Amino acid sequence: MCHQTVSLVARHLEEAGIPTVIVGSARDIVEQAAVSRFLFSDFPLGNPCGPPDEPDTQRAIVAMGLDLLALAFAPQTTVQTPFAWANDDWKINFMYVDPTKADEYLAVGEARKAKQAAAKTRT
Amino acid sequence: MTAEAPPPGAHRNFVSYIDKSRELYEAYGYDQAYRWATNATAPFAELTKPLAESRIGVVTTSFLPRNDGSLDTGDGPDLVLAKEPYAAPSDPAPEAMFTQDLSWDKEATHTHDTETYLPLARLRELAEAGHLGSVSPRFYGVPTEYSQRRTRADAATVEAWVREDDVDVVMLVPL
Structure with missing residues (x-):
């Protein structure tokens, strides 16, 4: 949801004449929302500007974002950073739905719905 | 929960979060899939001056x-603030920043x-x-909302602030 939020804000700013670049990791969400400039960091959600405690990688990624600001000449320009996470396990594991645990998911879902209903009645 | 890694080349090489979240919410028993913002075209603003002179x-x-410095807002009604x-x-x-309520990958990394x-x-x-010319004296936070209408209203607020701060270009970083 973070990626959709900033995509909508970026579109608003662009319409107002302010150039933007998004540095993010959810490529499908940003590209479907359609933005002017997107630097795609193929990392787990949470660290689009580089892995923790790696300032050199972070600086390189942020600098690529600046380059994209300056060099893109048309909207919906996506550039991918050359950096990869240490392994790709996260690509499968994040939000993984285990087909053998259908009842557990339904129970979690019921709890979520109850919580959302409670939140709605409070506001 | 973990799964076997697929053979190389069997999946597209970047993750589809639209697919993953739809499958997860189906498993949770939600009837309708979330409708993500979808646009065929995007607006495009050109830089008005070199980056080396831009804020x-x-x-x-x-x-x-x-205010008390705590990062953990817990799981109770406070979180609905x-x-x-x-x-x-x-x-x-x-x-430090508060990120716990956002859906980043809490198994693979940290913030x-x-x-x-x-x-x-x-x-x-x-x-x-x-x-780069300079960094704005302020940075700007926007809440993540399911409501795209509400986010568009927040975007107008951010626009007003960046104009107050004479910002020339904006970098947006979602978690």
């Missing part, structure tokens, strides 16, 4: 810790290093090296 503003989806857009000083950069998603120090270094 950059940063937009984040993370939130400031509470109205999240509003905010503008906060960028120098010094905050030592202790704020520069991984709020790159204020890195941008300042690039400004000092001459790649």
Whole structure:
């Protein structure tokens, strides 16, 4: 949801004449929302500007974002950073739905719905 | 929960979060899939001056810790507190931000290093090296909303703040 939020804000700013670049990791969400400039960091959600405690990688990624600001000449320009996470396990594991645990998911879902209903009645 | 890695080349090489979240919410028993913002075209603003003379503003989806410095808002009614857009000083950069309620990958990584998603120090270094004019004295936070209408209203607030701060270009970093 973070990626959709900033995509909508970026579109608003662009319409107002302010150039933007998004540095993010959810490529499908940003590209479907359609933005002017997107630097795609193929990392787990949470660290689009580089892995923790790696300032050199972070600086390189942020600098690529600046380059994209300056060099893109048309909207919906996506550039991918050359950096990869240490392994790709996260690509499968994040939000993984285990087909053998259908009842557990339904129970979690019921709890979520109850919580959302409670939140709605409070506001 | 973990799964076997698929053979190389069997999946597209970047993750589809639209697919993953739809499958997860189906498993949770939700009847209708979330409709993500979908546009065929995008607006495009050109730079009006070189980056070396431009001021950059940063937009984040993370939130400031509470006044008492606590990062854990818990799981109770407090978490439902109205999240509003905010503008906060960028120098010094905050030592910690509240990210727990956002759906980043809490198994694969962490958010202790704020520069991984709020790159204020890195941008300042690039400004000092001459790649950039300056970093806005404030950075800007927007809450993540399911309601796209509400986000568009927040965007107008952010626009007003970046204009107040004479920001020329904006870098937005979602978690």
